[in-house]
Amino acid sequence: MSTEVRVPTLGESVSEATVATWFKKPGDSVEADEMLCELETDKVTVEVPSPAAGTMGEIVAAEGETVGVDALLATIEEGAGAKPKDDKSKDDKAKDAGKPGRDDLPSADKPARQTEKSTGDGGGSIDVMVPTLGESVSEATVSTWFKKAGDTVEADEMLCELETDKVSVEVPSPGAGTLAEILAAEGDTVQAGGKLAVLSSGSDADVAQATETAPAGGGQYQQPKAGVADREDIEDAPSAKKAMAEAGLSPDQVTGTGRDGRIMKEDVAKAAKGGAPAPKAQDAPAPAKRAASPADDADREERVKMTRLRQTIARRLKDSQNTAAMLTTYNEVDMTEVMALRAEYKEEFQKKHGVKLGFMSFFTKACVHALNEVPEVNAEIDGTDIVYKNFVHMGMAVGTPSGLVVPVIRDAHQMSFAEIEKSIGEMGAKARDGKLTMDEMQGGTFTISNGGVYGSLLSSPILNPPQSGILGMHKIQDRPMAIKGEVVIRPMMYLALSYDHRIVDGKGAVTFLVRVKEALEDPRRLLMDL
Structure with missing residues (x-):
């Protein structure tokens, strides 16, 4: 008797996947719930466990093939399963x-x-x-x-x-x-x-x-003989390499405490805190230098493997460009009223709610207000259907030492200013500490990216699929503006809305951005729902 192994449910709006890796081959013994293969979708990686114990039968979908939901992957022949895990050796x-x-x-x-x-x-x-x-x-x-x-x-x-x-x-x-x-x-x-x-x-x-002290071939780690290890043969920790690059230190300036003298992340922190040591004698410049060649350049390069997070970021951003008909429209907003309102109430706000009043709650409220009027910016494409969201799960792009992540504030349309600020603070702290869960980064319907915290004056944000819109905030800068026939200095910010032109027309994108601008320049409109 055989049991069929089929493609599981892949998630919201995902209809197919690619078979990435088979961990078993025909004839192998498998146990119930043991992982058989891994599927890759445009959103996540999905494990496929064995539905029963037995022997791996025929593999129907080979690695690299595209399969739909509930498609047949393989069969499990029952009656010849692997021995139970608790059997003694x-x-x-x-x-x-x-x-x-x-x-x-x-x-x-x-x-x-x-x-x-x-x-x-x-x-x-x-x-x-x-x-x-x-x-x-x-x-x-x-x-x-x-x-x-x-x-x-x-x-x-x-x-x-x-x-x-x-x-x-x-x-x-x-x-x-x-x-x-x-x-x-x-x-x-x-x-x-x-x-x-x-x-x-x-x-x-x-x-x-x-x-x-295990003999060669007996295990992965062996104590090297004295004098054999060479600094050039030692592979430092990947996290240490990244930390050294960020701190501007070279391996010669850091004392490694790991196995064979390999440099660990904490070694870099100590070196950066205590200051770099004096240059070694052999590092002194030579009296004369010959012209550098490509071979010399290769010796001065450093190759560091991309982290899994960085690989995923790169793949998803490129997929977004290849899939969506992405276009960006721009506008600018006078931040005078928001800054005045914030300055007037920030101390009272913090005293009552225990959290600082920032700009992000104003922008979140303004976006929710605009999304109500232009719902296609809060929608997504699923095949030949348009899925309109009658709620707002606001994604907040956050830069971390490991890369860009987008935690999601759920039901932002129902939150007060204080609730939004508290959620942003909690999610930001988790993101920086690497504590975000998968659930906290999924399900967003619209995203806000604040490049202004890094000093960006103007940029075109890339869509976070399957979303159809993302708002880019930028640096607040004093600029001369013509107000009622007079030139005055005002704190101005450029806004950028990138949108999927397959679902959002130019009129809708411009209208959305204008509504955000109007709400920020006159925050009373948010109270009046205007």
Whole structure:
């Protein structure tokens, strides 16, 4: 008897996906709920678990093929499944029977990745596993290890940080003990539920010692011989490379404390805080230089792998340009009235609501007001249908050290100024700390991007698909303006609305931007719904 493996529901307005990776091949044993393959859509990556235990039968949709919802992917032949996960290994059975197993072998003969749990008086081992990464997220990249093999750790102490294409995830220690073995190095890709390391809960670090002295081929990490390691052969942590680039430091200016002297993120922070060391003698300029060649340029370049978040940002932005008929219209707004209103009530506002009164709540309210009049800017295209949203989930583009993310403030149309400011503050803090969840970044209907905080005077924001509009805010700058026949200095801001011309006409886009301008130049219109 066979069980069919079909494409699951892919999400709102998503009708097809591409088969990215098969983790099993025909004939392999599989368990119920074990991940069989991964599908990629234009929004998320979707895991497909096995609906039953058995043997992998025919794979109908190969890697790279496009499949629709509920399409047949493969079959599972029942009756020959893999052994249950809780079955004991041969070594466990040998130990139970009083026979020598692998744990009874000399340390030099143990595999470097030994992770069997001991229950003797000397303590045991605890597996450090990849936590749940969020809905539709199946893998992550090990960004930074904060501990190394042999270090003593406390329960709930942070061991490492994982990076997905959406958020960063911290991995705390599941118990107190010694970090015996690291199974996934920085830069490695790990699956949800995979094993990261082994924690020894015993009174000594024998497991860690065995790991570091394992023979070649026995494991991933080996202690290098003295004098063999060379600075050029050491791969520094990716997070450290990025931190050095941001701080303007070179590897020679940072003392590495990681394995083999590799530079870690905290080493860069210490070097930046304490100041760069004096230049080494060999760094002194030579009396004369020959003309640089392309080969010399290659020696001075640095190649750093893109983070998963940056790869996703790049792909989605390019997809947006390739899919939507994107156009941008511009206008400018006199911020005099908003700034005066904010100055008059900001102290009283903060005293009552416990949050500062910023400009974003005014812009959010103005956009909600304009979206009510021009609903197509708050709609999206689904095939040959237009889906109008009778609510406003406002996306707020936020720049973080890892890249641009867009947390969503849900039902912004029902919120007060104070509720909007509180939500913006909470989401911004989560974004900077890498604590945003998948749910907090999905479902937006319109987006506001504030490039003015970085000093941008004018720009054309790119749509956040499947949305049909995004408003770009910019720097407030005093400029001479003609007001009632007189030239006066006013605080002005350029506004930019990028929109999908397939659904939004030029008239609608201009009308939207004018309504935003009118509401900001006379905030009383928001109270009167004018």
